Structures are given as C-alpha cells and as structure tokens.
Amino acid sequence: MKKYLAVFRIRFINALQYRAAAAAGVATQFAWGFLEIFAFSAFYRANPNAFPMEFSHTVSYIWLQQAFLALFMMWFWESDVTEAIEGGAIAYELIRPMDLYKRWFAQSCANRSARALLRCAPILLIAFIVPKPYRMGLPPSLPQFTMFVISSALSLGVVVATSMLAYVSIFYTLSSTGIRSVFTTIVGFLAGEYIPIPFFPPSIRAIAELLPFAAMQNMPLRIYSGNIAGRDALWGLAFQVFWLSLLIVLGRLAMNRALKRVVVQGG
Amino acid sequence: MIKLENINKTFRVAKRQGGFARAVKALFSREYEIIHALNNVSFTINDGEMVGYIGPNGAGKSTTIKIMCGILTPDNGICEIDGRTPWLERVAHVQHIGVVFGQRSQLWWDVPVVDSFELIKDIYKVDSSLYQTNLDELTELLDLSELLKTPTRSLSLGQRMRCEIAASLLHSPKILFLDEPTIGLDAVSKIAVRQFIKKINAERKTTVILTTHDMQDIEALTERILLIGKGKILLDGNLAELKKHSSERKTLIVEYTGKAPTISEGMTVSEAKDGRLIIVLDPTQLSVSEAISQLAAQSDLIDVSVTGVSSEEMVAALYEEYSI
Numbered sequence: 049m050k051k052y053l054a055v056f057r058i059r060f061i062n063a064l065q066y067r068a069a070a071a072a073g074v075a076t077q078f079a080w081g082f083l084e085i086f087a088f089s090a091f092y093r094a095n096p097n098a099f100p101m102e103f104s105h106t107v108s109y110i111w112l113q114q115a116f117l118a119l120f121m122m123w124f125w126e127s128d129v130t131e132a133i134e135g136g137a138i139a140y141e142l143i144r145p146m147d148l149y150k151r152w153f154a155q156s157c158a159n160r161s162a163r164a165l166l167r168c169a170p171i172l173l174i175a176f177i178v179p180k181p182y183r184m185g186l187p188p189s190l191p192q193f194t195m196f197v198i199s200s201a202l203s204l205g206v207v208v209a210t211s212m213l214a215y216v217s218i219f220y221t222l223s224s225t226g227i228r229s230v231f232t233t234i235v236g237f238l239a240g241e242y243i244p245i246p247f248f249p250p251s252i253r254a255i256a257e258l259l260p261f262a263a264m265q266n267m268p269l270r271i272y273s274g275n276i277a278g279r280d281a282l283w284g285l286a287f288q289v290f291w292l293s294l295l296i297v298l299g300r301l302a303m304n305r306a307l308k309r310v311v312v313q314g315g
Numbered sequence: 316m317i318k319l320e321n322i323n324k325t326f327r328v329a330k331r332q333g334g335f336a337r338a339v340k341a342l343f344s345r346e347y348e349i350i351h352a353l354n355n356v357s358f359t360i361n362d363g364e365m366v367g368y369i370g371p372n373g374a375g376k377s378t379t380i381k382i383m384c385g386i387l388t389p390d391n392g393i394c395e396i397d398g399r400t401p402w403l404e405r406v407a408h409v410q411h412i413g414v415v416f417g418q419r420s421q422l423w424w425d426v427p428v429v430d431s432f433e434l435i436k437d438i439y440k441v442d443s444s445l446y447q448t449n450l451d452e453l454t455e456l457l458d459l460s461e462l463l464k465t466p467t468r469s470l471s472l473g474q475r476m477r478c479e480i481a482a483s484l485l486h487s488p489k490i491l492f493l494d495e496p497t498i499g500l501d502a503v504s505k506i507a508v509r510q511f512i513k514k515i516n517a518e519r520k521t522t523v524i525l526t527t528h529d530m531q532d533i534e535a536l537t538e539r540i541l542l543i544g545k546g547k548i549l550l551d552g553n554l555a556e557l558k559k560h561s562s563e564r565k566t567l568i569v570e571y572t573g574k575a576p577t578i579s580e581g582m583t584v585s586e587a588k589d590g591r592l593i594i595v596l597d598p599t600q601l602s603v604s605e606a607i608s609q610l611a612a613q614s615d616l617i618d619v620s621v622t623g624v625s626s627e628e629m630v631a632a633l634y635e636e637y638s639i
Contacts, residue, residue, distance in 0.1 A: 142385065
C-alpha cells in the first residue's frame with residue numbers, strides 16, 4: 049500500500065507546480081459558472097414550477113461542479129497514462145514491482161485531487177459571497193454534509209475506474225483521440241456535466257439514473273444541497289459502491305488481457 | 316543466472332504505401348506484415364558477467380531486453396532469470412533488476428531528482444539505511460550532489476543520464492540492463508558513465524547487460540559480445556574472437572619530406588597527398604617492420620602510425636558478412 053501512497057504523493061506534488069494553469073482554470077470556471085447560473089435563472093423566472101430541482105439546489109450544483117471540476121469531469125484526462133501507452137514510456141512503469149492498475153488509479157486520483165485543491169478555494173469563496181439567489185447555500189445538516197464528502201470520494205473512484213477502461217482501449221487503438229472525444233461527450237452528458245440528470249426527459253432520465261455515469265458527480269452534487277436526502281442518499285452511496293466495485297473488476301480484467309499483448313511503441 | 320532458449324517474438328505491423336488513395340483504401344482493408352523480431356534466440360549469462368549486446372537498428376536488441384525485463388511476452392521459448400520467468404512473475408522479478416532505457420526517462424519531470432529517488436525507495440521497499448548508503452555512494456561516484464535538488468527538466472542530457480543510472484541502482488539490483496546508456500552524451504560524460512558501470516560490475520558483482528551502437532562502449536566495457544542481426548544471434552564470443560572474423564589488415568599513415576617512396580607488393584595506397592600517404596598493408600604478404608624499413612630507406616620519414624581495424628569497421632564488416 050505504501051508504494052501506491054508514494055506514487056499518489058509525487059503525482060500530487062507534481063500537479064501542484066502548475067499554478068498559472070490553475071489560475072487560468074479558476075477564471076474559466078467562474079465565467080462558465082455564472083453563465084450557466086444566469087441561463088438557468090432565466091428559465092426559472094419563466095416558470096419556477098416547471099423544473100425538477102429547486103433553483104437553490106441547481107445553484108449549489110453548478111458552483112460545486114465548477115469548484116471540484118478536476119475531481120469529477122470525464123474530460124479531465126490523465127495524460128501521463130495515455131502518453132505512457134501511446135509513446136512507450138509504459139516500459140518504465142512495467143519494470144517497477146507494482147500493480148499497474150493500482151498505480152495508475154493512485155496517480156489519477158492524485159492528479160485530480162491536487163488540481164481540485166488548487167482551484168476550489170477561490171471559487172467557493174466567491175460562490176459564498178455573491179448576492180442571493182446566486183449565492184451557494186450551506187448543506188442542510190451535518191450528516192448530509194458527511195454523506196456529501198463520502199459520495200465525492202466514491203464519485204472520484206467511479207470516474208477514475210471508468211477512465212481506466214478508456215485507457216485500456218488505447219492498448220488496442222494506439223490513439224487516445226477517438227476514445228477521448230466519445231467519452232467526453234457521451235459519458236459527460238450522461239453524468240450530468242452539461243445539465244443535471246433530473247432535467248432529462250423522464251424516459252431518458254429513468255435509464256440514465258441506472259447507469260454507472262449517474263454514480264459520478266450526479267450523487268455528491270445533489271446530496272450536498274439536500275436534493276437527494278436521508279434514506280435516498282444512503283441508497284445513492286450504495287449505488288456508487290456497486291458501480292465502483294464492478295468497474296474496478298472489469299478494468300482489472302481488461303488490463304490484464306491488454307498487458308499480455310502490450311507492444312512498446314517507439315523502440 | 317540468465318537463460319534464454321529458443322525465444323521467438325513476432326509483431327504484426329500495419330503496412331501501406333504512401334499517398335491519399337492508399338490511405339483511404341487502408342480504412343477498409345488493411346494489410347499486415349508479420350515481423351520476426353526474434354528468431355530462436357538462445358544464450359546464457361552467468362552472475363557477475365558484463366555482456367555487450369550489439370546489432371544494427373531493428374535487429375531485436377531492445378525486444379530481447381524487454382522480454383528479459385518482463386515487459387513483453389514472447390510467442391514461445393523459455394526465459395529463466397534466477398529461476399523466474401519474467402513475464403509470468405513480473406512483479407517478483409523486477410524487484411531484483413535495474414533498467415535504464417537511454418531514450419526515455421524514469422525521473423519525474425517537474426520535481427527535484429531526489430523526490431524521484433524517494434519514490435523509487437518506497438516502490439522497491441528499500442530499507443532506509445541501505446537507501447542512504449546507496450545514495451551516498453552513487454552521489455559520490457556519479458557526482459550528483461549538485462543535481463539532487465534540481466528538477467529533472469532543468470538537467471542537461473549528461474546530468475540526467477547520470478541521475479537515471481543512479482535511479483536504477485538505488486535498490487541494489489542483481490542485474491542491470493542498460494539500453495543505450497551513452498546515447499547522445501558528450502565524450503566526458505561517456506567516459507564517466509563507462510567508468511562507473513565498470514566499477515559497479517567489479518565491486519557489487521552486478522550482472523550488466525548493455526546494448527549500444529557505440530563501439531567504444533564495447534571496447535571499454537565488455538569481455539563478452541553477443542551480436543544479433545535480423546532477430547538471430549550471429550556471434551557469441553569476446554572482442555578478440557570478433558576481430559578474427561574481420562581482416563588482419565593494418566593501416567599505415569606516413570608523413571615524409573622530399574620525394575615520395577615507391578610502394579612495393581603487399582601495400583596499397585588509399586590516399587596520397589603532399590608529404591602524406593595512407594597505406595593499407597596486408598601483413599600476410601609483407602610484415603609491418605619490413606614495410607617501414609622499405610619506406611624509410613627511400614624517404615625521410617617524419618611520422619609513421621600503424622593502426623589495426625577499428626571496432627566500428629569490424630562490426631560494419633560483420634554486418635556485411637552476415638548480410639544484415
């Protein structure tokens with residue numbers, strides 16, 4: 049376990065170096081967050097009862113999403129991993145006495161959390177001081193907040209486990225471009241990156257809520273505001289644990305198969 | 316001990332002619348070519364040996380190294396290293412080997428070198444006191460003290476290579492694989508790296524397997540040479556045996572004043588300039604001393620130098636001989 053923590057640590061430190069990128073990211077996320085909130089507020093003004101989520105819940109959803117973007121977004125790709133497969137640096141990872149799946153998992157989690165840590169504070173700070181109704185609310189209770197924290201960790205796990213399947217496919221396709229755009233669009237949409245899942249048409253929503261993508265940001269962001277609360281939230285956590293375990297099992301199987309036919313690119 | 320028996324490895328490579336029409340056609344049906352990267356490769360290397368593994372580009376050197384490191388799985392054949400099959404027991408196997416791929420880096424780009432070293436310490440579960448001893452020793456031998464606190468991205472290639480080699484030895488491996496460790500280095504760095512490798516082999520009894528294109532590496536370092544071409548082991552012997560395969564001819568470079576000497580049987584002029592002759596001598600027809608006395612009798616010699624065939628020429632001749 050210690051070696052994986054060590055990988056986590058160095059990836060975390062490495063990612064903390066990019067301060068300018070983080071500052072640029074923060075600026076983008078602000079702009080995007082305000083844009084989304086203004087758009088939604090226009091819709092709500094037209095008819096507040098026509099929407100499946102309270103406006104305050106939606107506002108919290110968007111601010112949290114922007115603050116913790118690096119944790120939850122599917123398009124956030126672990127380029128160290130994809131480049132290792134595409135460019136052949138994987139040779140150096142395979143000569144370490146480590147399980148490659150666990151290593152990449154630790155590495156991805158580290159990169160995402162380091163970046164989230166760098167970016168979240170200024171966004172949350174502003175989100176808590178802008179005037180109502182655009183201000184982000186506090187969670188309804190402490191247990192609800194605790195569930196939000198657990199759910200965020202699980203969500204990060206599900207996102208990383210899903211990307212791991214995408215990475216394995218690069219062993220076969222030798223290029224991350226295709227799989228990346230497919231993942232970014234489809235998984236991103238079904239995870240609620242563009243609009244929260246409750247806003248989907250009922251029939252699509254019914255299916256989307258069963259898919260592993262609903263175990264990503266959908267859960268923590270809605271649990272925070274109390275949109276999913278109490279027993280439902282506990283069920284939500286169980287749903288996340290289920291998909292996380294299944295995705296890890298699938299990912300490991302796929303990776304073991306791929307490693308048997310690994311070709312190190314570029315000599 | 317390292318034992319390879321009849322290792323075969325093929326790769327399937329997509330092929331197509333250049334051009335737009337062919338590219339479009341390749342979208343629908345692809346032609347593949349099977350490349351036999353390794354063809355019944357067998358050899359044995361004992362503990363503590365230092366072996367130079369040479370061959371032209373694409374001969375299969377790196378493929379063999381990668382199989383021995385457990386990275387690639389061969390199509391068939393036996394490979395046993397200290398009783399383990401690398402690709403079946405990869406994690407247990409790699410604990411005891413060190414690898415340097417000259418063309419890649421194992422150091423983290425944006426953090427100081429010492430952070431990468433600490434990571435390696437944790438990954439290999441190196442005991443703290445052993446780590447400190449190794450680090451001190453490597454720091455001294457490779458002159459790293461100034462480099463350890465520098466981020467990898469700020470190092471020159473020679474500095475980085477010294478750090479890479481140190482990184483591969485922190486866990487006291489029994490076997491060290493060096494895949495082109497001197498590639499792109501300047502003369503001073505090359506000499507430093509060679510001396511270091513020699514020392515490690517002599518003092519720690521580390522088995523060293525080295526691939527290189529630099530014949531000076533081979534001359535300076537290895538007793539034993541494995542020559543591979545087109546996936547086959549062509550020669551397994553020492554430098555002297557390798558030399559037997561090439562001609563005995565000598566090159567004489569003569570500088571003189573006055574009139575040019577006439578050249579007798581057994582010598583051929585390969586280059587003639589004012590006051591300077593380059594002569595190729597076949598010692599079976601004319602001995603070196605005889606040739607020099609003949610020349611000296613005719614002209615006033617300022618300087619004479621005699622050289623044998625260089626290793627580079629030798630290997631080039633061997634490549635030609637085996638048509639690889």
